Amino acid sequence: MHIAIVGDGFSGTLFALKIAAAKPQARVTVIGRERRLGRGLAYGAADPMHMLNVPVSRMDLGLQPSFHDWLRAEHGDHWTLEDFAPRALFGDYMEALAATATTTERIHRVRGEAVGMDNGLRSSVLLADGRTVAADVVVLALGNLPPDRPGGMPEIVLDSDLFVSDPWAAGALDGLPSEAPVLLIGAGLTMIDIALRLAGRRHRGTMTAVSRRGLLPRGHVAGGIWPAFLHELVGHSPRTIARELRRQVRLAQVAGTPWQRVFDAARPAVPAVWSAWSLAERRRFLKRLRPWWDVHRHRTAPEVTANLQALLDGGRLEVLGGRFGDVSIMDGVAKIQVAVDGVTRTVDASRVINCTGPGGRFDRTAIPLIADLRAKGLARADALGLGLDTQGGAVVGVSGDPSERLFALGPLAKAAWWEITAVPEITIQIDDLVRRLANEATPASPLSATAFMDMGAGI
Ligand SMILES: Cc1cc2nc3c(=O)[nH]c(=O)nc-3n(C[C@H](O)[C@H](O)[C@H](O)COP(=O)(O)OP(=O)(O)OC[C@H]3O[C@@H](n4cnc5c(N)ncnc54)[C@H](O)[C@@H]3O)c2cc1C
Structure with a gap:
């Protein structure tokens, strides 16, 4: 089996590392335009003062060495799991992991921009320089779209x-x-x-x-723990969820626990809450609650x-x-x-x-690969302008059916899960896709929201 991954940033590289280890007989190719593998936008274009927005413990990928062990080995044994490291150091770590895999030829690289795809008996990815890469499975890990044109500015x-x-x-x-x-x-x-x-x-x-x-x-504040509570509210409206969050924050204040732990405890249930909402409820959340949610969640x-x-x-x-x-x-x-x-x-x-942040207008963007996928009906935008329409990680085409050969990782799949843009959730998504592709004989069921529930407290 040949698995081609389009995108050489965090998601594409981590998936390549994990699938190459789980399926040694498969050929794994990462297609990307960057010189340095594994960094992408977040861990590539970072200055020394740009810090990870979660502590070292939350950047664990389930690989050896862990980020913490690597930090201690390369940058001194003063690093603790609670420290916040510069983003560029996490990029160095990803690049070091990838270097071992590419030099041992477990992962092949194709440098270039993917501009299109054909889906015949096999899939092929078309590159800007005219080359094609044929594959049995294609995984899109394109990261965030450039920001949308800001509204309101003349x-x-x-x-x-x-x-x-x-x-x-x-x-x-x-x-x-x-x-x-x-x-x-x-x-x-x-x-x-x-x-x-x-x-x-x-x-x-x-x-x-x-x-x-x-x-x-x-800002982040360390200390305290708070029990999971949102799991029981899956299926309730955005308004009820917001009310419960506020109530839990008040309880935490009385107990002397930082409110940050309440949001951390809520986070594993977010994909389940989001996917249980109707389109109208999601729209209501985006319009009314998102600004408030974002400033507490992204610290x-x-x-x-x-x-x-x-x-x-x-x-x-x-x-x-x-x-x-x-x-x-x-x-x-x-x-x-x-x-x-x-x-x-x-x-x-x-x-x-x-500085409005990542864009999501797949229905409008002229980025050649996305425009081509759209034009050929291989992918479609979600209804809310957040990303691609996906089901359980599989890309949904104009037919409305999830593909068996085309998958999407990371922020591209935001419309399905909402909370899929950071390392802990992307890692869960990757582990799930690896399991599915590695077990061809007895394919595992598609990714469901419950997979995120076990992420643990204090995320
Ligand atoms: C500034 C910033 C800071 C962040 N900080 C954190 C943090 O501290 N902790 C955390 O958990 N999460 C953080 N995140 C979340 C982040 O989105 C994920 O951690 C992760 O980087 C997403 O990985 P990705 O591979 O999907 O995208 P990226 O890492 O951006 O990779 C996408 C790659 O695909 C390539 N590509 C795109 N299109 C094509 C094409 N057509 N052909 C070839 N190559 C292509 C791009 O060049 C890029 O290298 C941050 C995000 C941003 C933007």
Whole structure:
């Protein structure tokens, strides 16, 4: 059997390592455009001040050496499971694991951009340079889409050279004068990454972050445990779930336990809660509860919290909750009106950086591979604009049937599980697909939400 994986980042590489170990007779090929295998966006384009947003213990992949053992061996035995490590170090770890597997030829690499797929008797992946890779099974691990065009910002800015549409693109921040005022659209983890990156480059211009509500991600706090409680509420509405979360937070406060443990205890049940909701309930969650959920769920490492606070306290970064109004551009500076609590402020910006986070518009994106899969009916967008339509990990085509040969890993499958963008859940998803493909004689049943329930407390 030949298994081709499109995507050479975290998900594609971890899957390659695990399937190559579980199915030694299979040929495993990773197709990707990056020079360094296993890093992807999160662990590749990271500066030293960009930290993992979970402690070392939560980055365990079920491989030897573990991240913790590797850290201690390579970077000193002071590392504990509770520490937060730089993201680049996790990238080094992934790359080291992958290097062993590629040099022993358990994993083959094809460097290039996949631009299309054919699904005849066998599948073949088409590359931009005209080559094709034929395979029995294709696994898509393309990571996050570039950010969507932000709503609310006038077109005159979005179509100007002041606008940076993808802050992670190579050279996105190049040529920015150090005194230039900058407007960051969004106030989540991407905004914090970019503000810290600019500060690390000694940027002295003012940074203003604007989102609808101006909510910042909360920080991690160690200590305490909280029992699982959300498991019993699967099938209940978003409103009931939110009410119960608030109630549990109040109980935790009374018990002297950080509220963070309540969210951690809830997380393993999130895929089950999400998949039990109707489309209308999911839509309601996204509209009303998502901003509130996101800032409590996606938290900052203590060092990042401190660095962010220093930027805020020093007046180098301001965060506003508001809506954009009129804009005028003169001499390379946009004057952007922002309505904050009924008062209109004018923010100057020599660059407007899109920090709204990963995009999800598979129905619109012109990325060649996705456009080709869409055009051939091999894949379709989910109904909410979150990612690809998948069932139990298999990609669903226009026929509505899940494919037996085309699978999707990681953020691509967000529409099915919601909570599938971070290492613990992606690892569960990968282990499940490995089991299915390794047991051809007695195929295991497709991934179900209960697989995530055993993830353990304190995630
Ligand atoms: C900035 C950031 C920080 C994060 N921090 C954490 C964290 O601290 N802890 C945590 O648990 N999770 C974190 N995450 C979540 C993260 O999404 C996952 O951990 C993981 O990186 C997703 O892996 P992936 O392989 O799906 O995507 P990626 O790792 O981004 O890999 C996708 C790869 O596919 C390649 N590719 C895409 N399309 C094609 C194509 N057509 N042809 C060839 N190659 C292609 C890309 O070049 C890329 O290398 C973070 C995410 C981001 C964006």
